[in-house]
Each structure stands twice: as C-alpha cells, then as structure tokens.
Amino acid sequence: MPEVLAIDFGDEKASPPAILLDDVVLERGGKAVIDRLSLPLGPKGVTAFMGPNGAGKSLTLRLIAGLIAPTAGRIRFAEGVPLPQQIALVFQKPVLLRRSVRANLDHALKTFGTPRRERPARLADLLALGQLEPLAERPARVLSGGEQQRVAMVRALAANPKYLLLDEPTASLDPQATAAIETLVARAVAAGVRVILVTHDRGQAGRLADDICFLHKGRLLEAAPAARFFQAPKTAEAKAYLAGDLLL
C-alpha cells in the first residue's frame, strides 16, 4: 500500500478551506472505493483530480456535490450546506432535456427560482456567454458533442454558483470544442467561482489547474501545486501515471 503524502498546496492555500473532506470513506459492496480521504480545498482557483480509471475521482466529485452520501466521514463547507444552485455539476456526457437549448436553460432558471420577469434577460446573457444564440431554438440533443457540453456548462453557470464541479468535461471533444469549454471555465474562475475538475488530460490540468490531487484506488496519494506535481511527482504511482504507464 503506497504512503499518503502530506497535503502541500503551498503558502497561498493557507486560508481556511472552503470545502473540507474529513476522513471520507465510501464503500461499495463492502469495499472502500474512497478510502479515508481527507483534503482541505481553499476558497479560490481550480483543483484538478487526476488518476487512473477507477481511482475514485468522479465519486469524489459526486460526494462533494452531495449526490451520494459517504459511508463514513464528513464533507464540510465553510458557509454550511450549500444550496443546490450554489454547487453546479457538469457531467462527462452532457445530460440535456428533450427540449430546445433555450428551454433547457429556462428549465434550470425556473428550478433555481429565478423570477419569471428576470428570466428573458438572464436567458439572453447565458446564450451570449456560451455563444449559443444561433442554436437557441434547436433541440439540444441534436447538437454536436461540443455544443451540447457548452449548453451544459452555461446551464451550470445559470445561477452564478459558488462551486463548479466538472467531471471530465472535454473527454470526447475536439480541440476547438475543448478550447470553448476551457474559455468558459477560465471566465468562471475569473468571476470567483471555485472549480474542481476531474481530468485525464495532463495538458488541460496544466492549463487550468492551480492544484492537483492524485488519487489511486480510492486513496489520495498526492496533493500539490500543479507545477510542482508535474515537475516532481513524489509517489511512484504518480510518476508512472504521468509517464503513461499502466497502473494496475
């Protein structure tokens, strides 16, 4: 069993965490798929979870989003339990309603309780943000993968969330579509949204992330600033992962 290294995000993360994963355990079929995960996440920037398939990255994201409950341990937010509209989740495969792009966004605004009179202006802003105006009346599910993910991203940002959780948002997208999504992420970060990203794409993690959390078999093996993680990973598993070796 590899050693878990001390969490070292550097001095800039000395501020009180916005999210604290406290000895979180998630069991499936009697086996710990997330194993005693403790991690403070600061109030700003982008943290990327990396690791091989089955490491528990997406499960960690779902635990933070509150979609699944931990078997043991706690996930605490600085401001208490966030409202659903404060914590947005974007899935690898966008889940869009069987409606037009506009109706998808309108559904989210209605769900978040946006007053009816404010919705048209907000919809226009969101469509502009995602450069979706020409697609507004198209059924969302006939759009290309990149366009669908843009709709999902803009929908996630509809209520100005405090936290944006992204589960491999560009996994199957071409470079152009990936760039569009990364631009939206960068704009969200600039607006103060705390982003937690799951990605297999080392380049993307390098472009977007401030910190990297490296998971393997449900355990957090490294947590470090991105530059340091890529330059000098400390565990053999992280080194092998970054070298492109198969981690069994």
Next chain:
Amino acid sequence: MQDFGAAFAEAFALIAGLDAELMAIIGLSLRVTFSAVLIACAIGLPLGALLAVGRFPGRAALVVLVSALMGLPPVVVGLAVYLLLSSAGPLGVLQLLYTPTAMIIAQAILVTPIVAALTRQVIEDLHGEYDELLRSLGTSRLGTVATLLWDARYSLLTAALAGLGRALAEVGAVMIVGGNINHVTRVMTTAIALETSKGELALALGLGIILVCLSILINAGLMGLRRTAERMAYA
C-alpha cells in the same frame, strides 16, 4: 358464402350512406372511449410517474399490483361497477347505472392500470438518465415528475394508445353497466355482439369494419405524431 357476401355489401352501403343509427353508435363509442382514456391518463400518468420516481414502503408491491391489474377481466370490473352503482349499492343514489357515465367509469377502471404501468416503465427509464442532473439542480420531487412526464410525452403516447385500444375493443364491462340500450348506451362492440346474436350480420359487419378502421387510423395518427417528434429529436 352468398349471405356473407351480401352482408358485406349491405355493411358497405350502411357506411357509405352514413346511416343515422350507425353514426349514433359510433359517436357514443368514441365519446365513451375517449372520455375513459382521458380520465385514465389523468390518473395513470402521474400515478405511473410517482411509482417510477418515488421511494416509499410498499412501492414494490404497488408496482406488482398495478402491473397485475393490466389483466383485469372486464366482466369482473363490470360486475364491481354494477354493484357499486345499482340501487342497492353505495353509489346507487347517483342513478348512473345504464348510462354512458357508468360505461366511462368501467372503462376508466380498466384502462388506468394499463396507462399507469406503461408510464412507470417509460418514466423509470428516463429517470435513470435524468436523475443525477435533476438532483444536482435541486429539482423537487414534484418538479422531477413534471419534467419527466413532459420530456417523455411522445413516448407516453404509446401508453395512451394501449389504453385506447383496450377501451375501444372492450365489450364485457360496458355491456353489464350500460345495458346495451338502443340510442342510450349502445356502442360499437355491444351492438356487434347483439346484432350477431340476432343474425343481423350487415350492421354487425359494418360496425366491425369501422371499429377496425378507427383503430388503425387512431394508431397511425398517433404513431405518425411520435415519429415526427422523434425526427425533431425531442425523443
């Protein structure tokens, strides 16, 4: 064989001539059937959606029960509604026995489990797809049901169609609670049964042809609507 051919010819003459009695029977049949299916959808769609989305004690038993009720014998439903609406029954005071309303009630009881069971299946599949999204958006249980019903609307036409088929072809229950009274409660199926027993094959055949044609037309129309929607990629 000659009688059979003559009966067919007479049946087509009745249809072509828009025979008043024939039209009255068709009109009542459609009124009773569509009213029953409308009521069944009003109850069965939300019930099926709640069974698909809800997690409560006894849900599994209720799912089995609703599925089992799809095979309700019409004569048993007819008998039960008869007992309820007869003068000595608990709802006898309403004086509904041998009226189209009694027939609508009986058919609605027969069709509701079909609509509910098929709705549950459709909504359960869609819920599997939407569940995490709707929960991440903080959608309420009622909002979830409404979203699923709306997004599955074209698939749910199949449930309504199945109910329509059952109601349109039903004879046992409506015979018992309607009484097959001429110009009052006589519908296509009961008229076919009566005319056949009397040896009046022309009217029976005419009604039979119309019944089959109506069934094909309604099904074709609704399936066409569904296909159009699918082409628009809403499905």
